[in-house]
Amino acid sequence: MESYGEFAAVYDELMSDMPYEDWLWFTEQCWERYGKPSVIADLGCGTGSIAIPLALAGMQVYGIDLSEDMLTVARSKWDEALSAVQGARAGSATWLQQDMRELELGAPVDAVISFCDCVNYLTEEADVIAAFEAVYAALRLGGVFLFDVHPKAQLIRYAEEQPFVLDEDGAAYIWTCELDEERCEIEHHLTIFAHEGGERFRRFEEMHVQRAYEADWIAEQLHAAGFSKVERFADFKLQPQGEHSERLFFAAVK
Numbered sequence: 001m002e003s004y005g006e007f008a009a010v011y012d013e014l015m016s017d018m019p020y021e022d023w024l025w026f027t028e029q030c031w032e033r034y035g036k037p038s039v040i041a042d043l044g045c046g047t048g049s050i051a052i053p054l055a056l057a058g059m060q061v062y063g064i065d066l067s068e069d070m071l072t073v074a075r076s077k078w079d080e081a082l083s084a085v086q087g088a089r090a091g092s093a094t095w096l097q098q099d100m101r102e103l104e105l106g107a108p109v110d111a112v113i114s115f116c117d118c119v120n121y122l123t124e125e126a127d128v129i130a131a132f133e134a135v136y137a138a139l140r141l142g143g144v145f146l147f148d149v150h151p152k153a154q155l156i157r158y159a160e161e162q163p164f165v166l167d168e169d170g171a172a173y174i175w176t177c178e179l180d181e182e183r184c185e186i187e188h189h190l191t192i193f194a195h196e197g198g199e200r201f202r203r204f205e206e207m208h209v210q211r212a213y214e215a216d217w218i219a220e221q222l223h224a225a226g227f228s229k230v231e232r233f234a235d236f237k238l239q240p241q242g243e244h245s246e247r248l249f250f251a252a253v254k
Contacts, residue, residue, distance in 0.1 A: 006204045008069035010171035010194045012047055020049045022236040023115045027054075027146060029238055030251055034144045037110030041138060043100045043131075043147075044118030048074030048093070052081050055093040062105060063095045071095045101130040108140035114147040117247070120210035123185060125221075128213065132225040136254060145227070145252040152212040154246050155179060155186045170195045184212040215241055215248055227252040 027050075031037065038059060042051040045063035047070055055061040055078070065071050078093045098104065100114065101122070112135045122128045135145050159179035166173050171194045178187045188208040193201040215232060222230045230252045234245035241248050 006069075006194070006202075007190075007192060007206050008047065008067060008073050010192065011070070011073070012049070013168055013170050014166060014173060014192070016168075018049070018116070019236065020053075023050055023148075024053055026233075026236045026238075026249065027113060030144070030146055031111070033238070034251065034253060035110075035142070037143070039107075039109045040111040040113060041103070041105060041109050043103065043112060043114035043135070044116065044121075045074060045095075046070050046116065048077050048095075050113070050115060051093060052078055055091045056081060056085065057091065058089060059091040061091060061093045062109065063093055064098050064100070064103065065095075066097065066099055068097050071097055101127055101134060103131075103134040103138050105138050108143065109138055110140060110143050112139060112143070112145045112147075114145075117148060117150045117210065119147055119149050120212060121208070123209055123211040125213070128218070129221055129225070132221055132227075132252075136225045136227060139254045141254055143254045145222075145254075146249070148247050148249045149218065150210065150212055151215065151245060151248055152184045153244070155184060155210065155212050156181075157246075158186060158188075172201075186210050186212075218250060222250065222252045227254055229253040 040054065040059055041062040041064055043064050045051045045065050048063055051061045051063040063074055075095050082090065119128065122131055139145065156179065158177045162177040164175040171192065174191045176189045190206040191203065192206060193203050196202050219230045230250065232241045233239060233249040234241040235247055
């Protein structure tokens with residue numbers, strides 16, 4: 001089943017509580033630490049909720065996603081954002097449909113970001129390694145790769161706390177999970193109801209598969225890809241990862 005197809009049209013409404021401001025704040029803190037970039041690539045950019053604010057702040061941004069439907073929404077949001085600023089100084093946004101394992105840009109970039117647990121969608125070790133190597137090749141010397149992942153403990157929490165239900169004016173979902181503990185892999189099954197007007201709702205299904213990897217293994221693969229420095233943080237703060245961290249962050253410098 002293809003993910004982020006019909007889901008793209010209602011994604012922003014259903015995910016309105018996502019901590020985009022926290023990701024942006026964390027990114028700024030990291031860039032104060034490693035150097036502020038001018039040209040960045042946002043892998044798994046989705047509907048552009050992180051890429052667009054960065055572009056409006058004056059950066060040259062490549063928004064990259066595997067889903068053309070998500071990119072269509074991102075392009076529309078970017079056009080609306082440009083109209084809203086009415087000619088104020090802004091950077092640029094280029095939207096590209098690419099697989100993060102096969103990332104190709106015309107020239108090296110200063111930074112690559114990949115948030116909202118995109119790396120967890122790579123469900124084989126070889127896929128993670130390929131993505132890290134592609135990011136390394138895309139960065140200039142001294143460039144930084146920032147990304148986050150869910151640890152195994154968070155996938156277990158999803159499985160224990162499911163099902164999840166959300167009911168908004170324009171859309172609703174029922175979300176269940178199935179966990180394969182041996183592979184640290186989880187299947188998210190979503191039944192989504194999108195409002196079509198009046199009392200009519202369209203129902204469709206989505207399935208998303210994610211896998212968790214040990215933090216030490218991730219750091220080892222970053223070094224193996226060529227990164228000279230790897231630092232680890234947790235939960236949107238420049239603090240060490242801990243046993244109870246819900247979201248792990250990595251900063252890898254080329």
